[in-house]
Amino acid sequence: MFPPGGSVDQVARILQPALQQALGQAVIVENKGGASGSIGTAEVARAEPDGQTWGVVFDTHGVNPALQRLPFDTRRDLTTAVLIGTSPMVISAHVDTPLKTWRDVVAATQGGKSLTYGTIGNGSLGHLAMTLLGKGAGLDFVHVPYKGGGPLMQDAIAGHVPLSIGSVFVAKPHLDSGRIRALAVTTAKRVPALPDVPSLAELGYANFEAPAWWALIAPAKTPPEILQRMNAELNKALRLPEVAARLAQQGIQVQGGTPAQAQAFVDRQLDTWAQVVRDHQIKAD
Numbered sequence: 001m002f003p004p005g006g007s008v009d010q011v012a013r014i015l016q017p018a019l020q021q022a023l024g025q026a027v028i029v030e031n032k033g034g035a036s037g038s039i040g041t042a043e044v045a046r047a048e049p050d051g052q053t054w055g056v057v058f059d060t061h062g063v064n065p066a067l068q069r070l071p072f073d074t075r076r077d078l079t080t081a082v083l084i085g086t087s088p089m090v091i092s093a094h095v096d097t098p099l100k101t102w103r104d105v106v107a108a109t110q111g112g113k114s115l116t117y118g119t120i121g122n123g124s125l126g127h128l129a130m131t132l133l134g135k136g137a138g139l140d141f142v143h144v145p146y147k148g149g150g151p152l153m154q155d156a157i158a159g160h161v162p163l164s165i166g167s168v169f170v171a172k173p174h175l176d177s178g179r180i181r182a183l184a185v186t187t188a189k190r191v192p193a194l195p196d197v198p199s200l201a202e203l204g205y206a207n208f209e210a211p212a213w214w215a216l217i218a219p220a221k222t223p224p225e226i227l228q229r230m231n232a233e234l235n236k237a238l239r240l241p242e243v244a245a246r247l248a249q250q251g252i253q254v255q256g257g258t259p260a261q262a263q264a265f266v267d268r269q270l271d272t273w274a275q276v277v278r279d280h281q282i283k284a285d
Contacts, residue, residue: 006149006169007058007167007169007170007212007214007250007252008037008056008057008058008214009029009031010169010250011056011084011085011214011247011250011252012029012056013029014243014246014247014250015056015084015234015237015238015243016029018236018237018240018243019233019234019237022233022236022237023233035064035068036060036063036064036067036068036121036123036124037057037058037060037061037064038060038064038068038070040055041055041057041061041064041070041072041074041078041217042070042071042072043055044078044217044218044219045071045072045077045078045219045220046072046219047219048219049218049219049220049221049222049223049226050222050226051218051222051223051226051229051230053218053219054081054216054217054218054230055216055217055218056084056214056215056216056217057214057215057216057217058212058213058214059125059211059212059213059214059269060124060125061074061215061217061266061269062125062213062266062269062270062272062273063123063124063125063128063269063273063277065270065274066270066273066274066277066278067123067277067282067283067284068284074270075267075270076220077219077220078217078218078219078220079217079218079219079220079222079227079259079263080215080216080217080218080259080262080263080265080266081215081216081217081218081227081230081231081234081259081262082215082216082230082231082234082235082238082255082256082257082258082259082262083213083214083215083255083256083257083261083262083265083266084213084214084215084216084234084238084247084252084254084255084256085213085214085238085247085252085253085254085255086187086211086212086213086214086252086253086255087167087168087169087191087193087211087212087213087250087251087252087253088167088168088185088186088187088191088194088199088211088212088251089125089126089129089165089166089167089185089186089210089211089212090165090166090167090168090171090172090175090182090184090185090186090194090197091105091117091130091163091164091165091182091183091184091185091186092156092163092164092165092166092171092174092175092180092181092182092183093105093162093163093164093180093181093183094156094157094159094161094162094179094180094181095178095179095180095181096159097159097162099162099163099181099183100181101183102183102184102198102200102203105139105163105183106137106139109134109139109140109141110138110139110140112140113140114140114141114142115139115140115141115142115162115163116141116142116143116144116161116162116163117130117141117142117143117144117161117162117163117164117165118143118144118145118146118152118155118156118161118163118164118165119143119144119145119146119152119164119165119166120145120146120147120148120149120152120166120170121145121146121147121148122143122145122282122283122284123277123282123283123284124145125210125212125273126165126166127143127145127282128210128273128276128277128282129165129186129210130143130165131143131276131280131282132208132210132276133200133205133208135279135280136205136208137205141163144161149166149167149169149170152164152166152170153166153170153171153174156174156179156180157174157177157179157180164180165186167212167251168191168193168194168212168250168251168252169212169250169251169252172193172194172251175194182194182197183197184197184198184199184200184203185197185198185199185200186199186200186208186209186210186211187199187201187209187210187211188201188207188208188209189201189202190202191251191253192248192253193248193251194251213255213265213269214252215262215265215266216230216234216262218230227259228259231258231259234256235256235257238254238255238256239254239256
């Protein structure tokens with residue numbers, strides 16, 4: 001659903017060998033980038049529901065229907081086979097700014113003052129999460145959209161933007177190098193990849209949760225037995241220590257579970273972010 005090298009591509013390639021062995025047939029990863037993943041998703045929606053075409057999607061899958069005129073209906077034309085994993089979004093500051101803790105961010109966005117933050121793009125999960133956080137908590141943020149994680153991190157580590165928000169996959173190499181400082185994560189609890197970084201929930205924003213996530217989707221009319229078989233094999237793959245370890249290196253916490261649980265999660269994401277888009281009149285680029 002995305003170009004090579006990004007988190008979606010990495011997730012697909014981590015799962016590929018285990019699935020190929022379990023299914024006894026070739027599993028080919030084909031990258032179809034463009035329009036926040038919706039070009040590749042459209043191919044899955046149009047595919048024959050015979051178990052030969054699947055898609056790995058990112059959290060933009062839960063945002064795109066509210067921002068784009070899609071050539072398919074996400075709820076009607078697609079179904080979710082399994083929730084592969086989740087990861088927090090990380091709000092970070094350049095190390096040379098005075099923003100040492102989240103309390104400093106709050107102080108810098110009140111009393112008529114504003115604070116600029118960068119994301120991977122307009123209408124991205126980071127943009128929506130910061131909009132929801134800022135409006136709900138009375139924090140004055142100014143959004144600067146970039147064309148992807150690479151350009152965002154280049155400016156973040158150069159100090160051209162004081163705050164950035166991105167997935168662990170995008171941010172962690174630069175956190176590890178000490179060029180940016182993590183201030184908070186957008187999940188309800190702290191995460192193993194960043195154990196010393198507080199969650200927004202524990203900082204006083206009760207029930208705030210905006211995770212990045214990855215899921216496997218299929219055409220909506222895929223027979224239940226095919227969907228269940230893929231779900232079962234993918235759950236087995238996710239339990240393999242080497243697979244879980246490689247996903248953890250990307251900052252991804254394995255989820256798994258049933259197709260019904262996965263679809264319920266996706267439906268909640270669709271509902272949550274559509275409401276944010278409507279409430280704050282967010283437009284796509």
